Amino acid sequence: MRILICEDSVLLREGIARLLTDAGHEVVAQLPDATALEAAIRASDPDLAILDVRMPPTRTNEGILAAIGIRSRGDRPRVLVLSQYVEERYAADLIASGPAGFGYLLKDRVADVRDFLAAIEQVANGGTVLDPEVVTQLLARRRRDARMERLTPRERQVLALMAEGAANQAIADRLYISAGSVEKHISAVFQKLELDPEDGNRRVLAVLAHLDAPGSDPSRPHDAPGGIR
Template structure:
């Protein structure tokens, strides 16, 4: 799998490159700003672009804008956005445009090579990965009147793992419960969030988007 890395802090880029190499992934380029990233993606056509959300010149959302542009221009390249801060509005903006082949993780999590490589592989496979800490914090602060506030502790745990891109089998293993129990909990989550069955939509992704919007 071929990956490009974009971060304006050289030591951060070097750390990501080392972790990716340890995980058996090939880094085919590095960039320090959004324009450089876009040129690199157009040239290399990588499987995944790992992008810092705040990049020069303003250090606001240049990485986010570049990520959306990459998904629009190069649909074969998945994007994993990294952030130092919990910013649910950024995650929501990403998912609403293209809810597949996208990830949003906190930088504190990617120091674990297994977490980083797993996230890269998930988005490369067309999955959606949102840092569970983001979802959990939003659920903890949900307004009493919101649908998300009515979720039980078990439902919150399942939703957080769902946001991480875990399958029902993986969720069952992580929570030490039966897979059929996970299926039942997922159905309860969809009902509480007002999401009836629809063969044309991915309710798992839409459930995460709904929580991010709140």
């Protein structure tokens, strides 16, 4: 199998390359970052690309964004992502970005060489390999998303203004409603998000749920003063 490796850690990159070569695979390219990834794929035509999630220059999401781009264009090369952490939002995008033939493994949880090589073979053959921790966190994210869907449009507006740091009276002024109505909406938000009344950080937790929700945008209540109550 022809394999491309894109990993900024030289020791890990060389170690993976040696492991793959010893297993009979051909490492056609080794890259320290994603800047030349597209050119390397065109030049070497790999069957599989192994990508780190966080690489230079920002060390945030270069690798997984590159993986999403590769998968969105077709089924070659197959993609195996290696990461130190579960990037929930991008992991979900990776899964949805194309057909089967991809994997997402956590580096610290790859404990057996044979399992790693088997995962590579499975991905190359069109299968899907996900670390159990990735699945667990994605399921938890889906549950959070489901809670957000319970909110009414007005409750979402109130929550969005809370995320901006607005106090209750400021929210009332922005939405042209009473402070009492704001308190009722906030109570409904807490209840629908299943936040424990004994938790003194409910406001913070609610804001975090809002910020974590896909497509969460600030509300524009000033555009519709006579809108939803």
